[in-house]
Amino acid sequence: MDVPSLGLRVLVPGSGEEPGGPDPLDTSLRWLHNTELLDPSGYVRDRELVLTNGLWHDGANAAEFVSNVVRASGAGIVFGLLETTPVTPPDLVRACAAERLPLVELSVTVPFTEVTRQAAAQLAGQRQRELVDTVRRGNDLAAAISRGAGATGVLKVLRRDHRVPLAVIDRMGRVLAADGARPDAEDARRVAEGLKRHPPPLELDLGPSGMAALFLVNTLGGADAALVCLRSLDLLGETEREALTQAAHYLSLEVARTELMRAIESRFAHELLEMILSGSRAAGEVAGRLEAFGIRPDGPLVVAAVALRGEEAPSEAALAKQIGDLLAAEGIPAVVVAGSQDIVAIFPWDEHSGAATELARRIVDSLRDEVVAREVVVGIGGVAENSRELRPSLRQARDACLVLRRGSGRPVAHFAELSSHRLLLGAQDEDVRRRFADSVLGPLRRHDTARGAQLETTVRAFLEHDGHWAATAAELYIHVNTLRNRLAKVAELTGNDVSTTEGRVDVFLALEADALTGQR
Structure with a gap:
C-alpha cells in the first residue's frame, strides 16, 4: 500500500x-x-x-x-x-x-506481476536485514564469549535489540545471569526440574511468575541450562525467537567452558584436601596449590565445614557454589570443596577466631533463603598460622560441624566452644577414635545382632537419663530388674560397669567417638 x-x-x-x-x-x-x-x-x-x-x-x-x-x-x-x-x-x-x-x-x-515483484523486493530486503542482524549479533556474541563476559555478556547483546526479561538457569537451579527481574529460588527450581525431563519442555509454567519460554542450552551432556524468557512463546515474535535461539547456541559454548573449568577446579580442590589430610608429606604441595587459588600459604588461615542438618549429604555443587559466591562477595578468596558429608572452605583470616564465627553466621543467614526446609550448620576450626598447620584446623572444623548436625540447637560453633570431652575426642586421630569406639561398642553390637537383643539401645537410654533407673526403665517399657540384668550383661561384655562413674565415662566417650567417626 x-x-x-x-x-x-x-x-x-x-x-x-x-x-x-x-x-x-x-x-x-x-x-x-x-x-x-x-x-x-x-x-x-x-x-x-x-x-x-x-x-x-x-x-x-x-x-x-x-x-x-x-x-x-x-x-x-x-x-x-x-x-x-x-x-x-x-x-x-x-x-x-x-x-x-x-x-x-x-x-x-x-499487472499482478508488478505487485509480486514489489513484494519479492520487500521480502529480499527484509531477509537481507535479518541476515545482517544475525551476522552482527553473532559477531557480538562471539566477542562477548571470547573476552570472558560470560552469560551476562550474552544477555547484554540481546538487550540491545530486544527488551524482554531474560535469565540463564542451569540444571542445578543456579541463576547464571539475569536481565530484568531476577528469578526467585522457586522459579529457578522449577526450571531445573524442567531441564531434567526427557525431553525438556520448550515452555514452562512457573506458577505465580506465569509462563516462560525455554531456549535450551545444549552441551555434550544434554540440556545443561536454558535461556529463560519470562514470557510465553505466543507473545514472542519470530525475530525475537530467532535471536534467542541463536544466543542459546553461543551460551552452550560458555556453559561447556564453565563446566570444564569448574570440574578442573573441583579436582584441584579435592586433591588439596587430600594433601592437607595426609599431613607433612605434602606440605610443600599444599602451599603451591593454595597460591594457585590466590591464597597466601604463609599467612593465617581458617577452615569452615558446612553441612545440612539431618541430611546424609548436602547438594554439593549448588551449595558449594553459593558458599564460594558469598565469600567472594565479602572480598575473601577461598577454596571451597564439596565432600561426601560436608563442604569445606579454606580462606585467609587476619582477625581473631570469633570474627570467623560472625562470618559463618552471615553465611548461614544468606543461605537460609536458598536452602528450603533444611537447616545449614557451620563448624569453625582454630586459626592456622600457615598452610602447614591446616590439618588440625580442618579436623576441628569437621568435628564441630558433626556435633552441630547431631542437633546441638545452634547453627554455628567454633571448635573451642564445644564441650571438653568433644575437644579431647577431636584432638585424636580418626583411627584412634574408631578403635576406641569399636573396643567398647563392638561386643555389644555383636551380641545384639546374634541374639536380637537391645543392649546398645539400653545403655544409650541409661546415659541419656543420667543414670536414673526408674526413668530409663519407663522409657524402654521394661521392669527395673530387667534393666539391671541388661546393664550387668553390658559390664560383662565390655568390662565397663555403667553404675559407676568410671564405667559411664568410658561408654559415653565411646558413643561420642563413634558418632564423630561414623558421620565422616
Whole structure:
C-alpha cells in the first residue's frame, strides 16, 4: 500500500476500523497467491494475500469466495480490474465488509506481476536485514564469549535489540545471569526440574511468575541450562525467537567452558584436601596449590565445614557454589570443596577466631533463603598460622560441624566452644577414635545382632537419663530388674560397669567417638 507506483486503493480496511483493534493492513504477509478458483482454500496458506481478477465471479456468489479465503486464514484480497471488469463487484465489497476481510483494488494498468515483484523486493530486503542482524549479533556474541563476559555478556547483546526479561538457569537451579527481574529460588527450581525431563519442555509454567519460554542450552551432556524468557512463546515474535535461539547456541559454548573449568577446579580442590589430610608429606604441595587459588600459604588461615542438618549429604555443587559466591562477595578468596558429608572452605583470616564465627553466621543467614526446609550448620576450626598447620584446623572444623548436625540447637560453633570431652575426642586421630569406639561398642553390637537383643539401645537410654533407673526403665517399657540384668550383661561384655562413674565415662566417650567417626 505504501508503494505509489502500484496505485492500490483500499475498499474494505478490515477489522481495524474497530476502536483499539489491530490494523489488518499491518499484517505480516507470508506471500501472495494468484487464483481464479471459487474455492482456493486448498492452496492458500495462512497470512497469504490473495490476488484475483474475479473470473470465478461469472454466475458465482462472491460471499462463497470470501468465505473460502477466510477459512484458509488468508490475509486479504487484491482485486485486479480488467477492461471487461472496470469496477470491483459490489457483492464482493459487501462480502469482505461482512467478514471484516481487507479488500484492495488494483488498477487495470498494473499487472499482478508488478505487485509480486514489489513484494519479492520487500521480502529480499527484509531477509537481507535479518541476515545482517544475525551476522552482527553473532559477531557480538562471539566477542562477548571470547573476552570472558560470560552469560551476562550474552544477555547484554540481546538487550540491545530486544527488551524482554531474560535469565540463564542451569540444571542445578543456579541463576547464571539475569536481565530484568531476577528469578526467585522457586522459579529457578522449577526450571531445573524442567531441564531434567526427557525431553525438556520448550515452555514452562512457573506458577505465580506465569509462563516462560525455554531456549535450551545444549552441551555434550544434554540440556545443561536454558535461556529463560519470562514470557510465553505466543507473545514472542519470530525475530525475537530467532535471536534467542541463536544466543542459546553461543551460551552452550560458555556453559561447556564453565563446566570444564569448574570440574578442573573441583579436582584441584579435592586433591588439596587430600594433601592437607595426609599431613607433612605434602606440605610443600599444599602451599603451591593454595597460591594457585590466590591464597597466601604463609599467612593465617581458617577452615569452615558446612553441612545440612539431618541430611546424609548436602547438594554439593549448588551449595558449594553459593558458599564460594558469598565469600567472594565479602572480598575473601577461598577454596571451597564439596565432600561426601560436608563442604569445606579454606580462606585467609587476619582477625581473631570469633570474627570467623560472625562470618559463618552471615553465611548461614544468606543461605537460609536458598536452602528450603533444611537447616545449614557451620563448624569453625582454630586459626592456622600457615598452610602447614591446616590439618588440625580442618579436623576441628569437621568435628564441630558433626556435633552441630547431631542437633546441638545452634547453627554455628567454633571448635573451642564445644564441650571438653568433644575437644579431647577431636584432638585424636580418626583411627584412634574408631578403635576406641569399636573396643567398647563392638561386643555389644555383636551380641545384639546374634541374639536380637537391645543392649546398645539400653545403655544409650541409661546415659541419656543420667543414670536414673526408674526413668530409663519407663522409657524402654521394661521392669527395673530387667534393666539391671541388661546393664550387668553390658559390664560383662565390655568390662565397663555403667553404675559407676568410671564405667559411664568410658561408654559415653565411646558413643561420642563413634558418632564423630561414623558421620565422616
